[in-house]
Amino acid sequence: MITVSSTTSTVDSGLFDSILPLFSARFGIDVRVVAQGTGQALDTARRGDADVVLVHARAAEEKFVAEGFGVARKPVMYNDFVLIGPKADPAGIKGMSDVAQAFAKIAEKRIPFVSRGDRSGTHSAELALWRAAALDVEAIRGPWYREIGQGMGAALNVAGAMGAYVLSDRGTWLGFKNRGDLDILVEGDRRLFNQYGVILVNPAKHPHVKAAEGQIFIDWLAGPEGQRAIGDYKIGGRPVFVPNADAPGA
Amino acid sequence: MQAQSSVLPLSVSDLGFETDGRALLSGVSFSLPQGGITAVVGPNGAGKSLLLRLCHGLLTPSSGTVRWAAGDGVLGGRKRHAMVFQKPVMLRRSVRANMDHALAAAGWDAGSRAERSQAALSRFGLAALADRPARLLSGGEQQRLAVARAWALAPEVIFLDEPCSNLDPGATVRIEAMLAELAAEGVTLMMTTHDLAQARRSAGRVLFLDRGDLVEDASAETFFDAPRTAQARAFLRGDLLW
Amino acid sequence: MTFTDALAAALDLVLGLDPRFTEVVGLSLRVTLSAVFLAAVIGLPLGALLGIARFPGRSGVIVLVNAMMGLPPVVAGLLLFLLLSRSGPLGSLGLLFTPGAMIAAQTLLVLPIVVALTRQTVEDLWTEYRDHLHSLGMTGARAVPTLLWDARFALATALLAGFGRASAEVGAVLIVGGNIAGYTRTMTTAIALETSKGDLALALGLGFVLLVLTLFVNGAAYGASRIGARAAG
Numbered sequence: 224m225i226t227v228s229s230t231t232s233t234v235d236s237g238l239f240d241s242i243l244p245l246f247s248a249r250f251g252i253d254v255r256v257v258a259q260g261t262g263q264a265l266d267t268a269r270r271g272d273a274d275v276v277l278v279h280a281r282a283a284e285e286k287f288v289a290e291g292f293g294v295a296r297k298p299v300m301y302n303d304f305v306l307i308g309p310k311a312d313p314a315g316i317k318g319m320s321d322v323a324q325a326f327a328k329i330a331e332k333r334i335p336f337v338s339r340g341d342r343s344g345t346h347s348a349e350l351a352l353w354r355a356a357a358l359d360v361e362a363i364r365g366p367w368y369r370e371i372g373q374g375m376g377a378a379l380n381v382a383g384a385m386g387a388y389v390l391s392d393r394g395t396w397l398g399f400k401n402r403g404d405l406d407i408l409v410e411g412d413r414r415l416f417n418q419y420g421v422i423l424v425n426p427a428k429h430p431h432v433k434a435a436e437g438q439i440f441i442d443w444l445a446g447p448e449g450q451r452a453i454g455d456y457k458i459g460g461r462p463v464f465v466p467n468a469d470a471p472g473a
Numbered sequence: 474m475q476a477q478s479s480v481l482p483l484s485v486s487d488l489g490f491e492t493d494g495r496a497l498l499s500g501v502s503f504s505l506p507q508g509g510i511t512a513v514v515g516p517n518g519a520g521k522s523l524l525l526r527l528c529h530g531l532l533t534p535s536s537g538t539v540r541w542a543a544g545d546g547v548l549g550g551r552k553r554h555a556m557v558f559q560k561p562v563m564l565r566r567s568v569r570a571n572m573d574h575a576l577a578a579a580g581w582d583a584g585s586r587a588e589r590s591q592a593a594l595s596r597f598g599l600a601a602l603a604d605r606p607a608r609l610l611s612g613g614e615q616q617r618l619a620v621a622r623a624w625a626l627a628p629e630v631i632f633l634d635e636p637c638s639n640l641d642p643g644a645t646v647r648i649e650a651m652l653a654e655l656a657a658e659g660v661t662l663m664m665t666t667h668d669l670a671q672a673r674r675s676a677g678r679v680l681f682l683d684r685g686d687l688v689e690d691a692s693a694e695t696f697f698d699a700p701r702t703a704q705a706r707a708f709l710r711g712d713l714l715w
Numbered sequence: 716m717t718f719t720d721a722l723a724a725a726l727d728l729v730l731g732l733d734p735r736f737t738e739v740v741g742l743s744l745r746v747t748l749s750a751v752f753l754a755a756v757i758g759l760p761l762g763a764l765l766g767i768a769r770f771p772g773r774s775g776v777i778v779l780v781n782a783m784m785g786l787p788p789v790v791a792g793l794l795l796f797l798l799l800s801r802s803g804p805l806g807s808l809g810l811l812f813t814p815g816a817m818i819a820a821q822t823l824l825v826l827p828i829v830v831a832l833t834r835q836t837v838e839d840l841w842t843e844y845r846d847h848l849h850s851l852g853m854t855g856a857r858a859v860p861t862l863l864w865d866a867r868f869a870l871a872t873a874l875l876a877g878f879g880r881a882s883a884e885v886g887a888v889l890i891v892g893g894n895i896a897g898y899t900r901t902m903t904t905a906i907a908l909e910t911s912k913g914d915l916a917l918a919l920g921l922g923f924v925l926l927v928l929t930l931f932v933n934g935a936a937y938g939a940s941r942i943g944a945r946a947a948g
Contacts, residue, residue, distance in 0.1 A: 226812055226893075226895075231911070234896075234908075235908075235911060235912050239896070240896065253898075255812065255893070255895040255898050255899075256895060256896065257812055257893035257894070257895060258893075258894065269802075270800045270801055270802040270803075271800070271801030271802055271806070272800050272801050272802075272811050272812065373911075374911050375911070376908075376910070376911025376912045376913055377910075377911045379913060380910070380911070380913060383913075395912075398912060399912060399913040400912060400913040400914040400915075401913030401914070401915050402913065429801055431801065431807075431809065526846075529850060531846060531849050531850065552852060555850065556846075556850045558846055558847065562843065562844055562846065562847035564844070564847075564861070564865055565865040565947045566864075566865065566947055567947075574861065575851055578848075578851035578852060578853050578861075579851055579852065606946065606947050608947075
C-alpha cells in the first residue's frame, strides 16, 4: 500500500480510477490517492504524509527535489489548459490563438474571471499567463477577478453560475458534468501546455516512506504499460492525457 | 472487649449547624436509645429535617457530635440506619429494581438480594406492583416503597422526614400502621412531622424544636398534656404556627 | 439538473447496490458509529462526574465544554492533521489518511456534545437523587453508574445529537481522511467530490441517501427510547 499525493485534476478527471486497477492487479500494491492542489500536495509530501507525488508545476517540483524532499523528478504525461467561458463570450475572445491576448481582453473589459487562488498547478499556470500578457494581476485586480481558493471542479461550478471565464485543465473539463452555458473558447496555444511529473519522496528525509513500492509505481507509470494505460483513458471518445515520459526536456 | 451488637444508643451532644454564618441548629443534645417512635416537632424552619439529616450523616455538623454506640453506625459492614425522605426518591426503574438497587448499594450480595427484596415487597404489600415503573405508583404506594426499601436494609434505626405530608388520610393510616408494626418489632424510629395528631397517635417520645434549639424532650404524654415551656404551649395552641 | 434527476440518482444508487456505493455508506456508518461509541465511553462518565463534582473552576470547565460544541469541524480536522502528520508529534502512528484518523476527528467533534448534555442531564437528576444515594453510601464517582443508567433515555438523545453532528460533517474527515477512493471516502466527502466534478444530481442523490439513513437511525433510536421510557416510567 502506498499513498500518492496528487492534484484534483488527476482525480476529478477519473484518470486514477481508470489506471490504478491495472497497476494493483499487476503488482498487488494498493495505491491511495489524496487529491489536493499542487502546492498542498507537495506540502503533504514534504511532511512525509505521502510516498509519491504526481503534480503539474515544474518549477515547484524541481524546487521540491532540490530541497532534498524528493529523489528525482520524472515526466509522465501532459494535457493542456483550456480557457473556458460563457458561450455568449462577452470579452469576444472565442477562437483566438494567442491566449495572452485573450487574457488581456478579459482584463481590459473587466469581465468576471474565476481564479483558483489555491497555489495549485493550474493557479500558477494562470498567473504565468497574466505575466505573459504583460499584466500585473495584483495591480489590476478588482471585483471582476474572483479568487475562490478551491479545486478545479469548484472553480468550474462558480464560473458557470456567474458567467465568468476560467482557466481549466482539459481533463477536469472533459469529466465535468455541470457545464451549463460554459464552453471552450481558447485552446491550442503552446503556453497552455501542462506537464505532469512524478517524484518519489526521499526516504532519507522520511524513513517510513515506502521507497521500493513507490519506485515500482513510478517505473510502471513511466514505463510502456503505464504510458499505454494513460493514453487509453478517454472521456467521450477523447483522450485526456498524452503520455510523454520519454520526451526530452519534458 | 465484648463485641457490640447494636449501634444504639445514638448520642447527640451540643450539635450545631450553620450556613452563611446563620445558625440553623445549636446546642442540641439528646440520646436515642433502642426502641420506640420519637417524633420531632416544631414550627417550620425549626430545624427538624436538618436534625434528621445530621443524625443520618448526610450533613456534617458545624459543632458538636453525633456519636453512635458502635462502629460509626456501621456494624458487620452494613450501615445500620436508613432514611425515608419527605418526597420519596424513586429511581427510574421498576419497583423491584428500586429495591435491588438499594440492597446492592448497601453491599448485599446478589444471592441474598433477590430473597430479601421479595420479602420486603411482600411484607409491605408491593409484590403485585413489583414490575411496575416506580415513578408511576401513587403517592401512597411510593411512600410505602420508600419505607420498604429502608426496611429491607435491616437497619436498627429508620429516620423518616415527614413521611405522610403528601398523602391522603387513607394512605396516612396505612403508613402509620406499618410504622407501629416496625416499632413493635424493635426497630427504632425517629420521624419529623408537622401533624401533631399524628405525633400524638404514634410517638412515645417528642423532641420539640424551635428556631434551632431543642426546647423540650419529653414523653409524648407529658409534652401534649403538660408542656413545660411557654414556647411549647404556644406551639400546641397554634400561636406560633408556620 | 432537476430534483427528479437527483431522486433518480438516489434510487439508482440504492437499487443498483453498486459495491463502491455500499462501501462508502458502510465506511460512513462505521466511522460515525465508532466515533459516537468512543465519545460515549469517554464522555458519559466524564459528563456525569462534571455534573456531580464541585471544584474551583467548574463553571469555567462547563463554559469551555459548551463552547467546544461549536468547534468548527475544519478546525478539529486541522488540529488532528497536524498531530497525526508524519512530521507531527503522533506521526509515528501512521494514522493520517486512514479511517482511524477520521474516527478520531469525529470523536473530537462528538465528545463535547456528549459531555455537555450528559453534564446537564446528570446534574438535574443528581439534585433529585442526591439524598437517597448519599443515604445508601453512594457518593462521588460511585453514584455515576446509577445516574447514567437512570438518565439513559435522555442520554440516548445526546448520543443522537452527536451522531447527527458526525454524520453530517465533511470538513474534518476530508482533511484527515484525504477522501481516498475505496478507503476513506464517506458519504459527505463523496458528495463534496461529486459537487466539484459537477455531477450535481449524483451529489444530491447521495445527499438524499444520507438523509434517509439519518432519519432511519433517529427513528429507530427514538422508537426504542420511547418504548423503554414508558417501561421505566
